[in-house]
Amino acid sequence: YSSCLSEAVVPLISPKPAYFNSIESGETEFSTKRRMKHLLSFQRYYHTSRLLRGLAPHDSGSLYLLDDDYLGQAAHMLSKVGTWNFDIFLFDRLTNGNSLVTLMCHLFNIYDLIHHFQLDIVKLHGFFGMVQKDYHSQNPYHNAIHAADVTQAMYCYLKEPKLADQLTPLDVFLGLIAAAAHDVDHPGVNQPFLIKTRHHLASLYQNTSVLESHHWRSTVGMLRESGLLAHLPAEITRVIEQQLGSLILATDICRQNEFLLTFREHLDNQDLDLLDASHRHFILQIALKCADVCNPCRSWELSRQWGERVCEEFHKQGELEKKFDLEVSPQCDHKVDSVPAIQSGFISCIAEPLFEEWNLFTHPSLLSQTMLDHLDKNKAHWIRLLKPRTLAEEQTYACAESCDLWFYAPQQNRYICFYVLYQ
């Protein structure tokens, strides 16, 4: 990873997203400038190195082959963007890999944010395009489709009757941008990996919320580079940047307990007042956290794909760790940590406690009920797929079914609280 730090200015040649066809003239000058910057991005390093090795960028070639049928179907899907069974994988195929840009443009239109904030549409497209492109398409899980999935879920949560009427245009603007950019330039490995390999980002952010800080600072860099907010007073821009930080940093899974406890306390005391901006901000943080880990609450077919993808990414990290003689991280050994075991553990220990509280907050909510129903069915499905190999594993799986907080870590041969896996 240290090679990602190359300071050399190498112009990057990239295909134009199909979505940009209509604003082609505005894009050329803008993207040339863009190509010369952002060299600290993992993603740009990847494109550069492919280019230097004579390989065509991943998504070139097919961009202009889409026929109107596909775009028509994508447009039809957008008319149902607020439904929980929205198939983001299909939408991504129909938009030829431009799901995030297409979705963001649509949602900004729905909320009339372009008009409200007097946004320049070329700069807006430019910003969304940069964000989408800085996701790593080679990551099985942390890629632009995940960002689009989280954004679509965030939209569903913003529409919840408990919340919708209280939100200001600024809340919606922040919620959507934070969702779209919350994992930008994710390298496909976790924080412990960056710490043990002494990655420069780990020392830059002092081993704390390393990835989330990078996602936030990258977002701020792209916002500034796009000039999207240049017409707004400096104080407003400063507030927007800070609040985006506070939202994106809340997605650090190590802080799950902290947020859950505060959320529970508010619900017990019934003291959330959504007329209070700080309380709305807290709920936006919780909504983003829910959106970030909502994949086990989707229907089985969608949920299964996310579960397999996230485990594939964990296992790829494990392979890398083995290759470089590093200790294999929890959940990353494909020989030990099976997909059903990881999934049932994640649902019991992270998803269920969070969505139970969210259900209390949004009550009465058809969406929350639907999500809890899916969660229940998906957990049962994963548990049926478990194939215990040892007595200890058998006990684990029995435990996973009956207990919400504990998880068996085979490598350490002990039960640990699931949250600890992320510390």
Ligand SMILES: Nc1ncnc2c1ncn2[C@@H]1O[C@@H]2COP(=O)(O)O[C@H]2[C@H]1O
């Ligand atoms: N289906 C899942 N199974 C296991 N872990 C998950 C799943 N979905 C999300 N996660 C974890 O939750 C974390 C949320 O923050 P990250 O995106 O950094 O990394 C994510 C994964 O580590």
